[in-house]
Amino acid sequence: MSKRLKGLVWLSSLLVIAGAAVLIVISIVVTDEHPLSTLSPVGRHGREIADLINPIFIVAGVVFFLVQGAVLALWWRYRVAGSDTGGGEHGYYEDDEFPEQVHGNNRLEIAWTLIPTALLAVISVFTLVVLFALDDVEASDDDMVVTVIGQQWWWEYQYHLDGDTTTPPDFVTANELVIPVGVDVPLDIKSRDVIHSFWIPKLNGKKDAVPGRSHDWVIQAEEPGRFRGQCTEFCGLSHGYMKMVAIALPPGEFTQWRDNQITAASAPAEGTAAAAGWEVFSQQCASCHVVNGLTTPVNRGGESDTPDGWDIYGEFNGANAGTYLAVDTLVAGAAPNLTHLMTRSTFAGSIYDLYLGAGEHVEYLELAEAATLNRGDLEAWIANAPERKPADANGLRGMPARAGLSPEDIDNVVAFLSTLK
Numbered sequence: 001m002s003k004r005l006k007g008l009v010w011l012s013s014l015l016v017i018a019g020a021a022v023l024i025v026i027s028i029v030v031t032d033e034h035p036l037s038t039l040s041p042v043g044r045h046g047r048e049i050a051d052l053i054n055p056i057f058i059v060a061g062v063v064f065f066l067v068q069g070a071v072l073a074l075w076w077r078y079r080v081a082g083s084d085t086g087g088g089e090h091g092y093y094e095d096d097e098f099p100e101q102v103h104g105n106n107r108l109e110i111a112w113t114l115i116p117t118a119l120l121a122v123i124s125v126f127t128l129v130v131l132f133a134l135d136d137v138e139a140s141d142d143d144m145v146v147t148v149i150g151q152q153w154w155w156e157y158q159y160h161l162d163g164d165t166t167t168p169p170d171f172v173t174a175n176e177l178v179i180p181v182g183v184d185v186p187l188d189i190k191s192r193d194v195i196h197s198f199w200i201p202k203l204n205g206k207k208d209a210v211p212g213r214s215h216d217w218v219i220q221a222e223e224p225g226r227f228r229g230q231c232t233e234f235c236g237l238s239h240g241y242m243k244m245v246a247i248a249l250p251p252g253e254f255t256q257w258r259d260n261q262i263t264a265a266s267a268p269a270e271g272t273a274a275a276a277g278w279e280v281f282s283q284q285c286a287s288c289h290v291v292n293g294l295t296t297p298v299n300r301g302g303e304s305d306t307p308d309g310w311d312i313y314g315e316f317n318g319a320n321a322g323t324y325l326a327v328d329t330l331v332a333g334a335a336p337n338l339t340h341l342m343t344r345s346t347f348a349g350s351i352y353d354l355y356l357g358a359g360e361h362v363e364y365l366e367l368a369e370a371a372t373l374n375r376g377d378l379e380a381w382i383a384n385a386p387e388r389k390p391a392d393a394n395g396l397r398g399m400p401a402r403a404g405l406s407p408e409d410i411d412n413v414v415a416f417l418s419t420l421k
């Protein structure tokens with residue numbers, strides 16, 4: 001067998017094996033239970049995407065096996081095994097020796113031009129229809145809009161209940177995007193630093209969060225549930241740890257959740273561990289973490305002392321910065337707003353569960369009261385976050401280690417955090 005033929009056989013075999021491997025992996029990984037599956041949508045936008053890619057995948061699979069089958073069949077049909085089957089003077093062709101040369105087969109060439117063209121044309125029509133459908137938001141101008149801000153390495157959500165993103169948000173939360181079931185929730189996706197990409201695969205496709213830009217997107221869930229997501233644009237050291245969760249609640253529960261989020265925190269009773277924890281928190285944590293009603297806003301909005309990236313708050317920078325900060329303390333700084341930390345099921349960019357085994361057993365609104373705190377991970381995180389989630393080398397991104405905190409300090413901080421319901 002000549003080298004060329006051997007290569008061809010290897011290549012075809014590898015392609016067939018690779019194709020089979022891809023099919024097997026997909027069938028194992030992308031089941032209904034898998035949290036990051038595009039193929040088991042729960043929202044109408046996710047469904048539109050799945051209904052597009054499923055048939056395309058089948059057609060592509062058929063093409064793959066037809067082409068690979070043809071390659072193998074041709075190899076078999078025209079193989080040169082020995083001198084009795086013809087071939088060159090040695091019974092096979094040397095590299096510098098060629099069989100009878102044939103040029104041109106119009107029917108064949110027209111066929112392999114027209115068939116793929118027609119296939120791609122059909123696919124592009126359906127793709128465009130879906131792309132336009134994804135932009136079709138069933139929300140009116142005064143419906144709730146959530147501004148999503150990608151930051152290294154977590155997600156901030158600013159809820160504008162009246163739909164007006166030019167005024168300060170009604171409340172700010174992090175990592176867990178809570179939405180009412182059955183409602184199109186428009187998103188206004190931004191970035192504070194580098195390019196991230198927002199992706200909750202069961203609810204919709206990906207949308208980039210780009211510094212200096214504002215991207216419209218929409219999310220909708222047809223059933224209550226908890227849907228995992230992941231930043232899908234490489235954004236630095238802890239890109240892989242930049243996860244998020246969307247929680248879809250029945251409308252009544254959503255209203256209950258929303259009304260609670262709007263409330264401010266109150267100071268813990270004097271003499272308690274929580275009060276001692278608040279002392280530590282206010283010195284060590286409050287310059288980045290906002291707790292509405294307790295922390296004092298740090299002016300990061302003005303031109304003069306604006307760290308890179310703060311112009312994402314657009315209208316509120318420059319001339320209006322002072323006004324904005326005077327009337328509103330809600331915009332989190334360089335870290336998640338913790339006002340209602342205990343109502344969330346995850347922390348640290350959704351890489352840890354805040355409660356033990358909460359996902360299956362406890363209703364979302366009951367977490368703070370009924371679930372058992374994941375104290376181990378929370379304390380380890382407070383003590384030395386970079387050990388668990390690498391931070392930027394210059395210390396300007398990611399939660400820094402708090403080496404100065406004693407075990408007692410950490411206990412107290414956890415006691416304080418536990419009051420943030």
Ligand code: CUA
Pocket residue numbers: 150151152153195196197231232233234235236239240242
């Ligand atoms: Cu943010 Cu990757």
